[in-house]
Amino acid sequence: MNGSPRTPIRRALLLICALTVMTGFVLVLTVPAFAQEGTPPQPSALNPAGPNSAAIASLFNVVLVMATVVFVVVEGLIIISAFRFRRRARDASEPTQVHGNTKAEIAWTILPALIVVTLFVMALQAQQTLDTKPAAAAEQMTVKVIGHQFWWEYQYPDLGIVTATDLVIPTGKVVNLELSSADVIHSFWVPQLNGKTDAFPNHVNFTWMQANTPGVYYGQCAELCGASHANMRVVVVAKTPEEFDQWVKEQQAPAAEPTDALAQQGQLVFSAGACIGCHTIDGTAANGKVGPNLTHMGSRTSLAGGMLTNTEGNLRRWLTNPPGVKPGSIMPNLNLTKTEIDALTAYLQSLK
Numbered sequence: 001m002n003g004s005p006r007t008p009i010r011r012a013l014l015l016i017c018a019l020t021v022m023t024g025f026v027l028v029l030t031v032p033a034f035a036q037e038g039t040p041p042q043p044s045a046l047n048p049a050g051p052n053s054a055a056i057a058s059l060f061n062v063v064l065v066m067a068t069v070v071f072v073v074v075e076g077l078i079i080i081s082a083f084r085f086r087r088r089a090r091d092a093s094e095p096t097q098v099h100g101n102t103k104a105e106i107a108w109t110i111l112p113a114l115i116v117v118t119l120f121v122m123a124l125q126a127q128q129t130l131d132t133k134p135a136a137a138a139e140q141m142t143v144k145v146i147g148h149q150f151w152w153e154y155q156y157p158d159l160g161i162v163t164a165t166d167l168v169i170p171t172g173k174v175v176n177l178e179l180s181s182a183d184v185i186h187s188f189w190v191p192q193l194n195g196k197t198d199a200f201p202n203h204v205n206f207t208w209m210q211a212n213t214p215g216v217y218y219g220q221c222a223e224l225c226g227a228s229h230a231n232m233r234v235v236v237v238a239k240t241p242e243e244f245d246q247w248v249k250e251q252q253a254p255a256a257e258p259t260d261a262l263a264q265q266g267q268l269v270f271s272a273g274a275c276i277g278c279h280t281i282d283g284t285a286a287n288g289k290v291g292p293n294l295t296h297m298g299s300r301t302s303l304a305g306g307m308l309t310n311t312e313g314n315l316r317r318w319l320t321n322p323p324g325v326k327p328g329s330i331m332p333n334l335n336l337t338k339t340e341i342d343a344l345t346a347y348l349q350s351l352k
């Protein structure tokens, strides 16, 4: 059996319809899912929480609308043409032969050019917004952001604070970020607060962010930097100015002296072991610079480069086998005994 002559066209039509419907579904289902608010906060560029990301999101929305209109028009014309000009049964005649259509050609040259020029101008305007800090210099602060494999270090030069994993900022204030790297290229990205900015070794890149409301904003290293690139998270904790001032006071204080027996034992394990070679705890003999400063580790929401929440169980898990939790971790497995892990966990958690 040779089949009907329409079969290949029907197949093509079916395919086009199916693809169109599928694309539509994907758009309809995914866009609101990304934009949705909820707990835990959606680290989505479509759910902006500051002026920078708002400018980026509104540019994206315009591009999305334009692209959707172009998609619907082009796909619509393809489907209409395929239906209207299909080969009909028992119609053996050749279709009208045409060549060229000046009007159509001018239209499909000018229209895309206009769209591209419009997008170019809008992108320049968004860039202008990103370059214009909304606040006076007095309402700004500076944080040095240093990428490490695989965690972020945050230095507050004006406040004398060095911390890691959680970037704590006050709401409503412009935070100038000076980005660099201790090893390879990383990229600092908090979708709700800023655009991606690379962190290079031996070079400082500048960007800024401002959080409108208190909350925790998640981000991700956005430049492939090694085995645990995907585990190199960014956690921004935005506090009200009053809470932020309180946090600054706590961070400026030296490390708390452990009071309970287990934590005191942990302090001994820490200072007698390999820990002090890599970590700093202000006010103690530990002044290593390879790993995160742990002076107030107990006050942080996250650990292990932001991949784990800072709970007793996770800290225990981390100390038991760091490279097992975060592949490629520079902190080795120190083969700590259970007693040592208990003591260290109590000590580190007491460092509020």
Ligand code: CUA
Residues within 6 Å of the ligand: 147, 148, 150, 185, 186, 187, 221, 222, 223, 224, 225, 226, 228, 229, 230, 232
């Ligand atoms: Cu750091 Cu990817």
